[in-house]
Amino acid sequence: MNTIDYLTREFNxxxxxxxxxxxxxxxxxxxxxxxxxxxxxxxxxxxxxCVFAGLVPADEAFNGFGHPAVITVACVLVLSYxxxxxGAVDAMVRRVLPAKAGVMTTITLLTALVAVLSAxxxxxxxxxxxxxxxxxxxxxxxxxxxxxxxPVAFGSILGGMTTMIGTPPNLIVSGFRNSSQGTGFSMFDFxxxxxxxxxxxxxxxxxxxxxxxxxxxxxxxxxxxTANYLTEVRVTAQSKVDGMRLAELEQKLxxxxxQVIGLVRNKFRVTVxxxxxRLVADDVLVIEAEPESLGALLAELGLxxxxxxxxxxxxxxxxxxxxxxxxxxxxxxxxxxxxxNSDDMVLLELAVLPSAQLIGRSAANLNxxxxxxxxxxxxxxxxxxxxxxxxxTEIAAGDVLLVQGDAxxxxxxASEFGCVPLAERAINVPxxxxxxxxxxxxxxxxxxxxxxxxxxxxxxxxxxxxxxLFKAVPIRKVYQVIDWPVIVLLAALLPVAEAMLSTGAAELxxxxxxxxxxxxxxxxxxxxxxxxxxxxxDFMNNAATAAVMCPIAISVAAQLDASPDTFLMAVAIxxxxxxxxxxxxxxxxxxxxxGGFRFGDYWRMGLPLEIxxxxxxxxxxLYFWPL
Numbered sequence: 061m062n063t064i065d066y067l068t069r070e071f072n073x074x075x076x077x078x079x080x081x082x083x084x085x086x087x088x089x090x091x092x093x094x095x096x097x098x099x100x101x102x103x104x105x106x107x108x109x110c111v112f113a114g115l116v117p118a119d120e121a122f123n124g125f126g127h128p129a130v131i132t133v134a135c136v137l138v139l140s141y142x143x144x145x146x147g148a149v150d151a152m153v154r155r156v157l158p159a160k161a162g163v164m165t166t167i168t169l170l171t172a173l174v175a176v177l178s179a180x181x182x183x184x185x186x187x188x189x190x191x192x193x194x195x196x197x198x199x200x201x202x203x204x205x206x207x208x209x210x211p212v213a214f215g216s217i218l219g220g221m222t223t224m225i226g227t228p229p230n231l232i233v234s235g236f237r238n239s240s241q242g243t244g245f246s247m248f249d250f251x252x253x254x255x256x257x258x259x260x261x262x263x264x265x266x267x268x269x270x271x272x273x274x275x276x277x278x279x280x281x282x283x284x285x286t287a288n289y290l291t292e293v294r295v296t297a298q299s300k301v302d303g304m305r306l307a308e309l310e311q312k313l314x315x316x317x318x319q320v321i322g323l324v325r326n327k328f329r330v331t332v333x334x335x336x337x338r339l340v341a342d343d344v345l346v347i348e349a350e351p352e353s354l355g356a357l358l359a360e361l362g363l364x365x366x367x368x369x370x371x372x373x374x375x376x377x378x379x380x381x382x383x384x385x386x387x388x389x390x391x392x393x394x395x396x397x398x399x400x401n402s403d404d405m406v407l408l409e410l411a412v413l414p415s416a417q418l419i420g421r422s423a424a425n426l427n428x429x430x431x432x433x434x435x436x437x438x439x440x441x442x443x444x445x446x447x448x449x450x451x452x453t454e455i456a457a458g459d460v461l462l463v464q465g466d467a468x469x470x471x472x473x474a475s476e477f478g479c480v481p482l483a484e485r486a487i488n489v490p491x492x493x494x495x496x497x498x499x500x501x502x503x504x505x506x507x508x509x510x511x512x513x514x515x516x517x518x519x520x521x522x523x524x525x526x527x528x529l530f531k532a533v534p535i536r537k538v539y540q541v542i543d544w545p546v547i548v549l550l551a552a553l554l555p556v557a558e559a560m561l562s563t564g565a566a567e568l569x570x571x572x573x574x575x576x577x578x579x580x581x582x583x584x585x586x587x588x589x590x591x592x593x594x595x596x597x598d599f600m601n602n603a604a605t606a607a608v609m610c611p612i613a614i615s616v617a618a619q620l621d622a623s624p625d626t627f628l629m630a631v632a633i634x635x636x637x638x639x640x641x642x643x644x645x646x647x648x649x650x651x652x653x654x655g656g657f658r659f660g661d662y663w664r665m666g667l668p669l670e671i672x673x674x675x676x677x678x679x680x681x682l683y684f685w686p687l
Contacts, residue, residue: 084556087109100552107121124550128238128244133228133231135520138533142501142533146498170197171212172266174216183226206661210651221250221258221636233245233628236614237624273664276661290346291439291462293363299364306338323345325342325344345363409463411458411480434469435464436463494532589631594670597636597637606632606635623685633677
């Protein structure tokens with residue numbers, strides 16, 4: 061029987077429900093690929109179409125929002141932000157990446173590191189964390205940024221497939237297994253195959269793959285390129301530089317493209333301090349540093365921003381004079397408490413306009429902290445250095461101020477005094493207590509889920525609660541850092557995927573895959589399912605791909621009388637491996653502009669990488685998950 065006759069017979073045998081569902085699915089996939097509307101809008105439209113067509117009961121339409129996979133994804137996104145903002149991962153980066161590494165060493169270490177991080181935090185968060193490091197490394201090594209960015213992006217995708225929480229498709233696959241068999245996959249069930257695939261992929265990337273990346277110049281990036289910041293930092297008794305000679309410190313600062321241009325001791329300033337001078341606690345250093353390296357510099361040396369230290373001291377003094385906790389909290393808020401970990405504080409750059417009322421005035425003159433609740437943390441002025449203390453430096457037109465305060469207060473201040481707000485700065489100031497706390501909470505959640513003490517959703521929800529209670533993550537940030545379009549996408553497509561099972565549409569597709577495409581061979585069917593999933597994932601959201609393909613995998617396994625786990629694992633691998641286009645995965649999209657890439661640049665390294673994934677994963681699946 062030829063293909064046309066076979067398809068004609070199958071089409072005639074379709075029920076009305078199956079025909080409607082296939083029509084909705086084809087339109088949904090087409091809209092995903094077309095990309096005109098955001099993926100959550102398309103997914104919600106697909107769900108509504110299924111409800112109106114009678115394929116999904118109206119009272120079950122939003123059951124997906126309570127699905128364990130959706131809850132887990134939301135919690136992992138918040139915990140990933142906590143790991144990033146606390147500086148826990150920054151500390152790991154500093155220990156892993158040598159200061160004088162070459163191109164290949166840098167790519168190897170960054171790709172390996174992002175793969176490891178992606179196993180235990182959302183891979184998009186891991187990529188966002190290491191992307192500035194990769195950009196700085198590219199500048200330092202004088203190579204196109206894309207040659208480092210693409211290996212790091214692909215490494216993050218590979219690392220995410222190794223654990224259940226590394227990427228949303230794994231959570232979705234586990235959820236479908238729970239629905240069909242009563243239990244989901246455990247934390248490290250994905251590891252045997254995932255580690256082999258990730259290791260093979262990373263080896264290819266660092267030995268050959270990065271050389272295949274087109275050498276593109278960096279395109280314009282949204283934002284504002286400032287000169288180096290002039291900022292003041294305080295030496296504390298716990299700082300690594302306490303007792304260090306200034307010449308030793310300057311040698312350490314060279315690797316961060318920073319330098320000391322002033323020293324304040326006992327309120328007296330030494331403009332050009334001698335190298336033999338030893339630093340002591342309570343010294344204030346005036347440092348010139350790039351904005352991107354400022355946070356890492358503070359964390360590495362154990363220094364504290366002077367304005368932050370001053371605000372903390374004032375807040376502590378005020379709190380001691382209060383009689384009850386409620387009054388303390390109110391006074392801290394009213395006085396503009398400048399601690400970097402305050403739930404209400406953000407960092408923002410303000411560009412001073414030529415007509416600004418700030419010109420000729422200083423932070424001390426304006427009483428920024430007491431009058432407005434704003435801390436001036438650093439100042440950038442092209443071509444000139446301030447020889448005064450930061451608080452007493454007169455502001456000039458064109459200055460860029462790094463300020464800290466409540467978001468609404470900063471917006472009002474900028475409007476009133478003639479400044480243009482630029483993008484928020486994510487500068488991780490050292491906070492060892494918070495970093496250890498965040499890492500401990502994350503480790504406990506992973507351990508509880510891995511050992512089966514608690515279901516994954518409960519384990520990570522408990523970790524999120526602990527993070528909020530112990531202020532490891534600012535409460536105001538909890539709902540801001542959740543990627544709501546992804547949550548809506550998952551919650552909307554899960555009922556649609558269930559409809560594929562209930563209407564028999566998945567079984568129909570599985571029968572076609574068996575009788576025609578695979579000729580009844582279980583191994584061929586497994587390989588075809590893997591390749592088909594990878595292909596779809598290159599053009600539509602990976603979570604959506606997993607939700608669509610899981611019912612098909614279960615049906616194929618049932619008709620072949622094979623283990624559904626093998627086929628579900630194939631879906632997990634395929635949905636995670638999107639290397640051919642910039643739209644297949646968020647991390648691919650992240651590097652499109654900074655790397656100067658075009659749509660067709662990804663397949664040069666992505667195609668051989670996908671071939672390696674198929675060649676390694678099929679035998680590994682058959683070995684670790686026997687049919």
